[in-house]
Amino acid sequence: MQTPVKGHIARRATEITPFLAMELMERAKTLELEGREIIYLCLGEPDFPTPEPIVKAAQKAMLAGETRYTHSLGRIELREAIAEHYQKRYKVTVDPEQVIVSSGTSPLMMLLFAALCNPDDEVILTDPGYACYPNFIRFVGAKPRFFTNPAGAGVSATARRRAPVDQRQNQSPADQLAGKPGRVNPLASRTCNTCRTADPAGLG
Numbered sequence: 530m531q532t533p534v535k536g537h538i539a540r541r542a543t544e545i546t547p548f549l550a551m552e553l554m555e556r557a558k559t560l561e562l563e564g565r566e567i568i569y570l571c572l573g574e575p576d577f578p579t580p581e582p583i584v585k586a587a588q589k590a591m592l593a594g595e596t597r598y599t600h601s602l603g604r605i606e607l608r609e610a611i612a613e614h615y616q617k618r619y620k621v622t623v624d625p626e627q628v629i630v631s632s633g634t635s636p637l638m639m640l641l642f643a644a645l646c647n648p649d650d651e652v653i654l655t656d657p658g659y660a661c662y663p664n665f666i667r668f669v670g671a672k673p674r675f676f677t678n679p680a681g682a683g684v685s686a687t688a689r690r691r692a693p694v695d696q697r698q699n700q701s702p703a704d705q706l707a708g709k710p711g712r713v714n715p716l717a718s719r720t721c722n723t724c725r726t727a728d729p730a731g732l733g
């Protein structure tokens with residue numbers, strides 16, 4: 530691969546730290562090509578092949594010429610099916626208009642932070658947490674702040690649902706923690722509030 534011309538890469542791109550889990554997997558792949566037997570424990574993905582009906586449906590669709598641009602939010606039939614799944618499985622009513630289909634979580638999380646964060650906004654993340662989110666946040670000019678969960682506690686979907694809607698959207702995370710007034714992104718604030726008020730008995 531040709532080395533990019535120095536100075537042509539945006540500074541923010543050069544300041545992003547590597548995603549170590551991927552680096553580890555790439556190293557493992559290299560060792561595998563060298564003949565080493567590798568058990569992959571570095572990424573969270575199924576250890577079985579994609580089920581045959583999925584592979585066959587993808588083949589059928591491609592042979593039928595379904596390889597063109599779709600609606601920018603994803604095919605409406607798929608978005609309707611996803612909304613139906615949420616209704617049936619989780620009893621949550623989601624309008625298909627609220628569903629966006631993408632090729633993974635990461636691109637949408639990038640878009641989400643880009644849509645929600647202004648430069649220098651602070652977003653509170655749990656620590657430990659998913660390693661890429663701090664970089665997504667930095668990439669859009671905002672600042673990740675870390676909230677360390679007390680030992681034995683966690684933040685589950687149950688706790689998030691139970692957490693009260695934040696009453697203090699005008700406080701910064703630091704000020705919330707210190708009990709002072711300020712300003713904060715509501716998403717960050719809600720997460721912070723969840724961490725502060727989650728009932729340990731309700732944590733899954």
Ligand SMILES: Cc1ncc(COP(=O)(O)O)c(C=O)c1O
Nearest residue numbers: 572573632633634635636638659
């Ligand atoms: C919390 C979380 N967010 C995002 C991702 C990345 O998902 P994707 O590979 O679909 O971009 C992962 C992957 O493990 C994850 O655990």
